Amino acid sequence: MRRAPFRYALRHRTYLWLVDLDRLPVLPRPLRPLARFRAADHFTGRSSSIRAALDGFLAEQGVDLEGGRVTMLAHARVLGHVFNPLTVYWCENPDGTSRCVVAEVHNTYGGRHAYLLHPGETGTATTRKDFYVSPFFPVDGRYDMRLPPPGGRLRLSVRLERPGSPPFTATVHGTRREATVPALLRLAARHPWSTLAVSAAIRFHGIRLFLRGLPVQPRPARRSPESET
Template identity: 80%
Template sequence: MTALSGEGRGRPVPAALYPCTITHARRAPQPYVLRHRTYLWLVDVDHLPVLPHPLRPLARFRPRDHFTGRAPSIRAALDGFLSEHGIDLHGGQVLMLAHARILGHVFNPLTLYWCHGQDGVLRCVVAEVHNTYGERHAYLLHTDAAGTATVSKDFYVSPFYPVDGRYEMRLPPPGERLRLSVRLRRPGSPPFTAAVHGTRRAATAPALLRVALRHPWSTLMVSAAIRFHGIRLFLRGLPVQSRPGRRTPESTS
């Protein structure tokens, strides 16, 4: 079966699926490694996949799940964020890597947007972070030729880390292989590293059914795993850092 179709402006880029392994590794104050398997979508935000009607509960992409949650489309929300930083893509292609909403639930710890200009040149990468408290934050990144960038951490994610330090992100555009990493460096502390490794699959209806059956309720399992491992770390005596005042979905920078 051919790849799932999309609709929108310009020339479409076929959607892809990435069955992948996500790893979180901390070395201090207690060594701990978390691994779980899931799958991610790579989509053109102007040509979101149109699934056969029976499969639509398995993958929905809704504007309310990104940025302020009030824009009429994901593209409009992203363009609004970029405009605040003086960037206009002039309709250039944007590829988004994210979990889809599955059976009414979605949780995206990290959504990535590779943003191209009208000439096809990569202008920037946007990393949109969600925490388990329902808060959102977006980082604007200007990556080098290897896809790397650094940025100050200014959003509360884990209850075991304060809001300080710097992220070193390696975010090359996905190809046949998906190899991403985010490393948090803090003064006087070994780094915390998160990595995503996966292999590209055409987003056909049979492929979606296979990964959905292999990883049912995948986004719910991601948020449950984060909470479960957080409880384990707390019970091991890892100190909890106080959370700053609530950050609304509008608070992006």
């Protein structure tokens, strides 16, 4: 939801996967093009697994989960394409208590950046914005992220606060469903090329905003994946 210099809102229906990072689902061979999870799609893209990539990022921040469970919310790769504006990792200690949350952000220019968060009891954490996401916002301000552990219902929000500007808010709402083969086939039929549709929608609405006169902010020089994460 954008509130300035004019009000602009958009909605997009899709589906996400909520998975145990150590037990990623493997579909029957004929259905695998509908959902693949690849380490190359997260963090530096150079680790042997997504779990190894996450542990490497956490180690750089001085965090060791000691094998604790990690739950990931993300798009899977569908028909060879994937785009995750936001991937969330809920990280636990070995005893099952919450340790931290990692929010991994991707932009449409191929960049990635991860934020280490320590949410309070309400699931809310604040962090400085360090990554160019939208061409209509510079790299400044802070994020107020509400990322409570998902239950039967999912309600996440990311609010960008900038000096002298109204806030920009993005939300994700959803209902948890068991990932059965019939359910996946129904979703694939209802949302074909689901991840491609997400990136296409972002670009489409960006063009509309540009045509309405919203100024574009210069994009910083691209950094390497290692420096971005």
